Amino acid sequence: MNYRKLSIFMGKKALKLVFLLIVVCIASFWIVEQSPIDPVRAYIGEMSIQPEQKAKLEEYWGVNTPAHEKFLNWAENLLKGDLGTSLIYRMPVTDVVKERFAASLVLMASSWLLSGVLGFVLGIIAGMKNGTLIDKAIKVYCYILLAAPTFWLALIFLLIFAVNLGWFPVGLSVPIGVASEDVTFFDRIHHLILPTVTLSLLGVASIAMFTREKLIEVMESDYVLFAKARGEKGSTLVKRHGIRNVALPAITLQFLGFSELFGGAVLVEQVFSYPGIGQAAVAAGLRSDVPLLLAIVIVSAVFVYSGNLIADMIYEFVDPRIKQQEMRT
Amino acid sequence: MSTAAVTANRGLFKGFNLRQKTILLISCLSVLLLAIVVSSTFIDDNALSTDFRSKNLAPSLEHPFGTDWMGRDMFIRTLGGLGLSIVIGALASSISTVMSVILGLLSSIGKIEDSIVSWLVDLFLSIPHLLLIILISIGLGGGATGVIIAVALSHWTSLTRVVRAEIKQIKTQDYIHISRNFGRSRWWIAKNHILPHLVPQFVLGTIVMFPHAILHEASVTFLGFGLSPHQPAIGIILSESMKYLSAGYWWLAFFPGLSLLIVILAFDMIGENMGKILDPKRAHE
Numbered sequence: 001m002n003y004r005k006l007s008i009f010m011g012k013k014a015l016k017l018v019f020l021l022i023v024v025c026i027a028s029f030w031i032v033e034q035s036p037i038d039p040v041r042a043y044i045g046e047m048s049i050q051p052e053q054k055a056k057l058e059e060y061w062g063v064n065t066p067a068h069e070k071f072l073n074w075a076e077n078l079l080k081g082d083l084g085t086s087l088i089y090r091m092p093v094t095d096v097v098k099e100r101f102a103a104s105l106v107l108m109a110s111s112w113l114l115s116g117v118l119g120f121v122l123g124i125i126a127g128m129k130n131g132t133l134i135d136k137a138i139k140v141y142c143y144i145l146l147a148a149p150t151f152w153l154a155l156i157f158l159l160i161f162a163v164n165l166g167w168f169p170v171g172l173s174v175p176i177g178v179a180s181e182d183v184t185f186f187d188r189i190h191h192l193i194l195p196t197v198t199l200s201l202l203g204v205a206s207i208a209m210f211t212r213e214k215l216i217e218v219m220e221s222d223y224v225l226f227a228k229a230r231g232e233k234g235s236t237l238v239k240r241h242g243i244r245n246v247a248l249p250a251i252t253l254q255f256l257g258f259s260e261l262f263g264g265a266v267l268v269e270q271v272f273s274y275p276g277i278g279q280a281a282v283a284a285g286l287r288s289d290v291p292l293l294l295a296i297v298i299v300s301a302v303f304v305y306s307g308n309l310i311a312d313m314i315y316e317f318v319d320p321r322i323k324q325q326e327m328r329t
Numbered sequence: 330m331s332t333a334a335v336t337a338n339r340g341l342f343k344g345f346n347l348r349q350k351t352i353l354l355i356s357c358l359s360v361l362l363l364a365i366v367v368s369s370t371f372i373d374d375n376a377l378s379t380d381f382r383s384k385n386l387a388p389s390l391e392h393p394f395g396t397d398w399m400g401r402d403m404f405i406r407t408l409g410g411l412g413l414s415i416v417i418g419a420l421a422s423s424i425s426t427v428m429s430v431i432l433g434l435l436s437s438i439g440k441i442e443d444s445i446v447s448w449l450v451d452l453f454l455s456i457p458h459l460l461l462i463i464l465i466s467i468g469l470g471g472g473a474t475g476v477i478i479a480v481a482l483s484h485w486t487s488l489t490r491v492v493r494a495e496i497k498q499i500k501t502q503d504y505i506h507i508s509r510n511f512g513r514s515r516w517w518i519a520k521n522h523i524l525p526h527l528v529p530q531f532v533l534g535t536i537v538m539f540p541h542a543i544l545h546e547a548s549v550t551f552l553g554f555g556l557s558p559h560q561p562a563i564g565i566i567l568s569e570s571m572k573y574l575s576a577g578y579w580w581l582a583f584f585p586g587l588s589l590l591i592v593i594l595a596f597d598m599i600g601e602n603m604g605k606i607l608d609p610k611r612a613h614e
């Protein structure tokens with residue numbers, strides 16, 4: 001690969017990311033600043049306090065400082081790597097985000113892989129059997145999955161597999177009442193299966209539909225016709241000419257789906273009470289934990305950007321044909 | 330690609346041609362959705378009064394969806410929730426459509442405007458959609474209005490992209506160049522030559538946006554933002570039902586979610602078939 005080209009590309013992308021993050025920071029800070037949220041209320045919860053104490057807290061949280069000054073303080077600390085203190089967890093936001101994001105990453109990565117593999121296989125089968133009953137069944141299945149609310153699917157799964165069949169625990173990422181050092185690897189896996197499967201369902205549908213369309217397109221191409229004329233047929237034909245041409249666009253699409261993956265994780269984590277970053281985002285939003293919410297917004301923006309970056313790299317370096325195709329359509 | 334592809338000329342509606350069948354399907358589904366909205370407005374408070382004698386009943390003929398912990402009929406609550414969802418979806422997707430019309434036309438004026446619009450689209454897509462809705466609704470102080478505006482403000486991106494691509498293609502046409510050479514202003518061309526071509530896109534875009542808006546609204550309410558717990562929203566019904574899952578009251582979660590799924594499928598199918606009617610290239614599929 002051309003290293004000079006790669007470094008120019010990465011430099012451009014890094015600059016873009018910095019610019020994007022600056023804008024996201026300013027915009028999200030501004031949005032939250034518009035909100036009639038009272039940080040003192042958020043901190044003390046339902047407790048009743050004396051007016052003097054309230055005034056002290058107000059000064060501490062900087063309620064009466066002008067917005068631009070607040071932003072500059074926040075941005076300055078942000079550059080130093082200090083994101084402030086979370087109001088609801090009472091610890092540094094950086095620690096909360098690190099711990100939560102690691103847990104979510106396990107969940108998202110495993111369901112991302114699962115949905116990619118399963119979706120691709122289903123798409124190939126549907127495309128190969130185009131027009132048959134199997135194809136129609138897979139198509140209907142995908143349409144229903146795309147229309148189903150993620151959190152409802154999670155609820156139904158919980159109902160069937162955890163409550164009625166008792167195969168899996170009802171929630172959390174570790175068993176209740178067990179010291180954290182006693183939690184085995186198996187326990188973690190056991191708690192992860194149901195959320196992972198639920199989260200992967202949404203991705204399966206979009207990848208399968210895409211793969212199916214692409215495969216049908218490839219199978220109608222001239223080179224497949226030529227291969228057929230040479231006597232290739234059946235699964236060898238699909239393996240040699242279909243899968244090879246469909247795999248890369250499908251992988252690219254899977255990387256572009258990071259944003260939806262994150263959104264799905266928020267819902268799934270909420271239903272399964274899985275202690276990930278999505279659950280933290282909801283808690284931060286509901287209980288007005290502004291520092292934590294802003295940090296999660298920034299982290300999610302970086303997460304989505306990295307997915308897009310990988311997709312772009314595939315366009316740019318691995319298979320430039322995809323880019324040309326996109327430009328033509 | 331269609332869920333209800335009416336292709337072969339056989340079966341129950343043999344007498345109709347393809348176009349008539351498609352229109353028939355669209356009207357049936359529209360009537361269904363309209364019926365939900367209309368009937369949800371006629372629900373009186375008596376039907377939802379608490380009745381602890383009949384709490385947590387499994388589905389029966391009298392209560393097809395069962396009853397909840399306050400003895401309210403789940404069928405009526407679900408109906409109300411669906412009506413609310415559709416209305417919110419309609420509001421949100423019409424606002425989003427108007428925004429994409431404006432932004433799409435803006436992008437047709439010149440290079441700088443175009444890059445501003447595409448940059449805005451990228452900015453809105455840079456944060457996960459659900460998180461963006463949460464953020465905006467918090468900024469607006471939460472509540473039902475917060476959620477509706479947040480959903481409306483975050484769905485215009487995909488349609489704007491479609492419109493932008495369409496405009497780019499139309500602009501290469503000869504009559505645009507001729508009109509330009511006759512001295513028409515860019516805005517005049519955008520209004521009189523480009524806009525009429527985009528009407529089908531807007532109609533279709535609005536319908537396609539509906540399911541997304543409804544799903545997002547339901548998700549955000551499910552998470553606890555926005556609508557108050559007294560409102561019969563689907564999201565609230567489902568988040569309430571979570572407390573009763575381990576007690577085995579499956580109907581509390583199953584039927585409301587299934588009805589939402591059916592509504593969304595209905596919108597998808599309307600959009601799909603509407604596309605066939607509006608797009609002459611696909612009319613004979």
